Amino acid sequence: MFTKCKRTSTSFLIFIFLVASQFFIIHVIHADEWNLEEQPLKYEWSLEEQRPEPKNTWGLEEQSPKHNRSDSIILQYNGNTWNCIYNGHSVWLNSIYGFDSNNIFAVGERGIILHYDGKTWTIQKSYVNYRLNRIWGISHDNIYVTGDYGTVLHYDGKEWKKYWFRANTWYSSIWGLHEKYIFFVGSLGKILQYDGINWKEQNSSTTNWIYDIRGNRKDNIYAVGDYGTFLHYNGKEWKKSFLNTNKRLTSVCVADSKNVFVTGADGLILHYDEINWTRQRSGTNNWLRRIWSIDSNNIFVVGDLGTILFYDGTKWIQQKSGTNYQLLDIWGNRKDNVYAVGCNDHHKY
Numbered sequence: 533m534f535t536k537c538k539r540t541s542t543s544f545l546i547f548i549f550l551v552a553s554q555f556f557i558i559h560v561i562h563a564d565e566w567n568l569e570e571q572p573l574k575y576e577w578s579l580e581e582q583r584p585e586p587k588n589t590w591g592l593e594e595q596s597p598k599h600n601r602s603d604s605i606i607l608q609y610n611g612n613t614w615n616c617i618y619n620g621h622s623v624w625l626n627s628i629y630g631f632d633s634n635n636i637f638a639v640g641e642r643g644i645i646l647h648y649d650g651k652t653w654t655i656q657k658s659y660v661n662y663r664l665n666r667i668w669g670i671s672h673d674n675i676y677v678t679g680d681y682g683t684v685l686h687y688d689g690k691e692w693k694k695y696w697f698r699a700n701t702w703y704s705s706i707w708g709l710h711e712k713y714i715f716f717v718g719s720l721g722k723i724l725q726y727d728g729i730n731w732k733e734q735n736s737s738t739t740n741w742i743y744d745i746r747g748n749r750k751d752n753i754y755a756v757g758d759y760g761t762f763l764h765y766n767g768k769e770w771k772k773s774f775l776n777t778n779k780r781l782t783s784v785c786v787a788d789s790k791n792v793f794v795t796g797a798d799g800l801i802l803h804y805d806e807i808n809w810t811r812q813r814s815g816t817n818n819w820l821r822r823i824w825s826i827d828s829n830n831i832f833v834v835g836d837l838g839t840i841l842f843y844d845g846t847k848w849i850q851q852k853s854g855t856n857y858q859l860l861d862i863w864g865n866r867k868d869n870v871y872a873v874g875c876n877d878h879h880k881y
Contacts, residue, residue, distance in 0.1 A: 611868030627861040628873040629667040639664035678703035717742040744783045756781035787828040795820035830867040834859035
């Protein structure tokens with residue numbers, strides 16, 4: 533039987549297998565040191581050990597979600613409230629991405645791909661049975677999906693096709709500027725760059741798992757991962773910088789050059805203005821899974837136990853999601869048209 537959203541144990545087994553079966557040569561490069569204010573580090577966050585998730589929520593104990601028997605949900609924000617627009621049964625969704633209100637995709641466990649045309653969600657054939665972790669696209673007929681066992685899928689507007697890579701790499705995220713400048717990141721510090729024809733592996737300077745990548749120019753790209761891993765790409769090489777944390781960093785967004793945000797374990801939100809890093813008050817200890825920016829004054833974060841935060845350019849404000857599910861990804865094209873995907877919180881990873 534398929535195991536629902538069982539991420540922690542899967543990552544642990546994968547990590548042990550990979551470390552035991554390969555030898556690694558680590559190339560050490562000069563690291564820039566960006567300091568935050570001194571903060572006590574009570575826990576080390578790794579693939580092997582994670583303490584139980586905190587129980588505090590945004591008043592969710594007073595709500596009675598109608599979808600509490602489904603395995604996955606998709607929420608839509610209209611500028612005022614979040615509403616559930618999809619309930620998935622025996623479907624576990626991890627990521628969402630779109631182009632407008634009538635063209636949205638969601639992906640998840642066992643190769644599931646859903647497409648929304650503004651009225652209904654329909655299943656598309658992925659021809660794989662592996663977990664799909666992240667979706668990103670340039671246009672409705674040029675979309676990529678990353679997943680477990682070296683899975684990379686491409687959609688040309690008609691069908692999904694698979695690229696074949698070594699199965700011992702798990703790809704966690706994807707991002708690009710255009711069709712000839714795309715990056716894939718994942719386990720053991722893996723970074724691939726695709727120029728539309730060739731795939732080139734880049735030296736990330738780390739063997740830690742990388743969970744997300746974003747940028748706004750060819751020479752200004754950021755990637756984040758385990759043990760406080762923070763990388764910057766200047767167009768030529770990746771440099772590892774040291775933030776004053778070893779928590780898992782789960783997501784990064786670049787609203788503009790002076791507004792880079794990083795989210796992570798225990799409600800962590802960091803902000804970079806090209807000069808200094810500062811820790812911001814998120815108001816929660818829940819894990820924050822994904823951050824998405826419309827612009828520097830409209831930024832959304834989703835996380836565990838139905839956590840949704842909104843940044844108005846000055847402060848973070850809690851929003852009621854109406855659910856206690858794990859919210860794993862978010863996408864929107866306007867501040868009044870934002871979508872989040874979640875998994876039943878009884879099946880944590």
